[in-house]
Amino acid sequence: MRAREELLKRLGVDIDAETLRLALTHRSYAYENGGIPTNERLEFLGDSILGFSVTDHLFRTYPDLSEGELAKRRAAVVSTRALAGIARRLGVGECIYLGHGEKVTNGKNKSSILADTMEALIGATYMSSGLEEARRLVVRLVGPLLEDAAVLGAGTDWKTHIQELAANRQLGNIHYAVVGEGPDHARSYTATLLIGGIAYGSGTGNSKKEAEQHSAADAWKVLCPDGNGMVGGAEGANGAA
Incomplete structure (x- = not known):
């Protein structure tokens, strides 16, 4: 209690x-x-x-x-x-x-x-x-x-937006390195998002997909620290680099 x-x-x-x-x-x-x-x-x-x-x-x-x-x-x-x-x-x-x-x-x-x-x-x-x-x-x-x-951006498909942002900025190929741990009935996953071989974000989840989405959202905060970007519209000033 x-x-x-x-x-x-x-x-x-x-x-x-x-x-x-x-x-x-x-x-x-x-x-x-x-x-x-x-x-x-x-x-x-x-x-x-x-x-x-x-x-x-x-x-x-x-x-x-x-x-x-x-x-x-x-x-x-x-x-x-x-x-x-x-x-x-x-x-x-x-x-x-x-x-x-x-x-x-x-x-x-x-x-x-x-x-x-x-x-x-x-x-x-x-x-x-x-x-x-x-x-x-x-x-x-x-x-x-x-x-x-x-x-x-909780309802946003962060993976899609990161893909578009990386392409517009010519940052390189995207790769999600995912590691699972724990027993099968209670497994958790950690994903690290690498763009051009550089780690930009990480996230955890109960599935690989969820972990990847969280790592993409984390990377968005690094790439667009002031919140500007392509969510909900055209790419902002930060994305024009």
Whole structure:
């Protein structure tokens, strides 16, 4: 129980014990324990609160952004990838009640499970402490991501954009060096992106494809440190070199 109490401290919210347990109960655990309630209803609730809170924050914080840009930013920070990243930083995975099957397949680190649980925790905060507290939690969690160029491209195919950028700058051939480690049921991968034989980025993931995408996103930050580039349009000033 201490791990879950520590999680509440990291979240900075008060959730009563029963609601917290529900928010952390994955369906695999529920099915193995007599069909007890799962966190799916809280997830449904939290998803709506997350979307509203992010929309409200974006509207008030970025008065000069167009509707299209606001929508792009919202989509990025409420994505499975972004929410799973938040969950990993908070150590949510260690606190989820999982069934045996999910435990042995490293369910505590699966992006879909982590993202769904984050939404359930937002819903649980609303149920325990009200809308304003839930809204403040959302802003604390996603606010910093709204200035992160890599996160704002969460829905972007980074491998394609890096390929185009490397070709435009004539940097050389692209190669992803991927190494896997761990048992088959809980394998993780690390990818290093080399362009013209030079390493530009690295990333990890539960699959080779995910690791390669993360390494490409990492390389983008090196090649376009001010965020300019080809994401969402023509190549910017940095890409003209």
